[in-house]
Each structure stands twice: as C-alpha cells, then as structure tokens.
Amino acid sequence: MDTRPAPVLDRRLAIDAVSVTERAAVAAARWRGRGDEPAADEAAIQGAHRELLRAALSGCIVMGEGGQGETERLHVGEAVGTGGIEVDIAIDALEGTTLCAKNMAGSISVIVLAEPGSLLQVPAVYMEKVAIGPGYPPGTVSLSVTPEANIKAVADARGVSPSEITALVLDRPRHGALIEAIRATGASVQFITDGDVAGIIHTTNPQASGVDIYLGSGGAAEGVLAAAALRCLGGQMEGRLILDSDAKRKQAKALGIKDMSAIYGLADMVRGDCLMAISGVTDGPLLSGVRLLRDSVETHTLLMRAATGTVRRISSTHRDLGRFVSE
Secondary structure: OOOOOOOOOOOOHHHHHHHHHHHHHHHHHOOOOOOOHHHHHHHHHHHHHHHHHOOOOEEEEEEOOOOEOOEOOOOOOOEEOOOOOEEEEEEEEEEOHHHHHOOOOOOEEEEEEEOOOOEOOOOOOEEEEEEEOOOOOOOOOOOOOOHHHHHHHHHHHHOOOHHHOEEEEEOOHHHHHHHHHHHHOOOEEEEEOOOHHHHHHHHHOHHHHOOOEEEEEEEHHHHHHHHHHHHHHOOEEEEEEOOOOHHHHHHHHHOOOOOOOOOEEHHHHEOOOEEEEEEEOOOOOOOOOOEEOOOOEEEEEEEEEOOOOOEEEEEEEEOOHHHHOOO
C-alpha cells in the first residue's frame, strides 16, 4: 500500500494551465505587428481571464496585472476557477508586450500554479538578478559578489577563459556600468530588448541559446516567474529587490518583507512544488509562436513541473476556432 501523501498539485491542473496560456497567446497573436501594445496586452489578459474562470481549481491570483483597484482582471487577490484544488497563481498573460506589438522574437504567455503560500510576494519594483543553468556546483554565482567575479566563477566551472562566456543583459541605460564590467573580463554581451523571463530560461540551454549567464535588473514579478522556471528546469538564481525609496520600502513592508536588502535564492522565491506553462506568441529561440491558419490555430507550449523535473513540449492544432473568439 502506498502511504505517501497525495500530491498537492494534481497533474490534471496541467491541462488548465496550458489552456490559459494558449488562449492568451492566440488572443495576443492577433495583434502582432500592429504597434498597439495596450490592445495586445488587454487581449491576452481577457483571454487568460476567461480560461481561468472556467478552470477546475480554486485559485488566488498572487502575482498578476496589478493590485486590486488597479485593474479589472487578474488583479492580486482575485479568486478564479470553478472549485477544486487550492492553488496560488502567478501570471503574465503577455510577457514581452513590445515584442508582440512589433512582431519581434520572444513574446510569450506565462502562468505558474503553486502550492498556497509558496511564492515570494514582491512589490511592483525592480529586482537585481543573476542566473545560470544546471550543471554547475552549488553557489557558483551570487549577488554578494561582483559581476566580474560571477563571470570568472562560471568560466572556471566550465574550464574555459572568460572570453568564452556570454552574458545576457536587458538593453537598458541603467545597465551601462554592468555592461562595461562584463566586457572588461573579456566576456561578450548578448542583449534582449524585453522579456527577461525567457532570457533567464535561455541560460538552461546554452548550446542552443548561446547564453551562459543572466545579469542585471528587471521586474521583480518576472524574477519570481523565472525562479519557478529554474525550479523546473534546473539552475541557480538569486534576486534582490531594489527598494530605493520610502514608498517602495513601504510596499515591501506591507507584504511582510522585513529585510530590505535580502538576497533570495530559488528556494526562497518558490518554496514548494509548482506547475508552469509557457506558450509562444511570436517566434523565438524558446518557442515557436502562434500560427493563425484559415481553418485552425497552432500553438506551441512548454509545460513543466518542479517536483518531477518533467518538461513537455506541446504542439497543438485547434480546429474549434470558436474557443478563441471573444465572448
């Protein structure tokens, strides 16, 4: 007789997770290249929200499109689902809104279903991040040391010179000094214009992406989503909230954060099991985008689970086009 406790996250939740990101991705894809970021974002939010309302779960949005009163759908604290297993939900219905509006590579839809209380609650601030993929000794990289030291540590672990290391960085003016520091080691810099969830995931497959390490600051919520991905795929990551004003520190305190300079590891940001689904909106190195055909729609999704380390690539053809029509 199997006496092991029943898993908190049932595998049947995976279908609901995939359905949410598929619907959001298709809705956003209809706005690819039209230059209208708000319309693309709102379409994705509406699509994800409709699917979550009918999902067989009892969900609470803990990381979404804004706080209660700031947005109508997918706000923090919103209850979704028709009943069932209780889960916390972190969602970015359209990550890489600018990428979608300009029909550039790498726009995705992301959702995480996690055990209640297991996701780090963060305010709407930036987070300093460092991340690498699997296969390195524990503690190879850390925010407690300089970017130069992290580059050298990755190079030493691989048995190569820093000149063979490529760091991925968001192309932002605030990263000027960081970029100089990276290049001073001999390492190269690869830029992304948006989408640092996908950017951090690229570190897990350097053979395909050419990326060895992610460095720099981006959204704190995106940092937690990326941490969930690395919990599933393997790797190392640390994050530190950038709380450089009284207002931001007040927000953090309201969420129960006491140490304003704390460095968070993967286990701090995602403390239990989680399911994660990512659907491509535009074509990119991580996933192919949505194909809008005359009599069908094709979607491409990654489905991952932390407890098992299982990663599934799901390519789907949808002939029931009515499912993707706004209600």
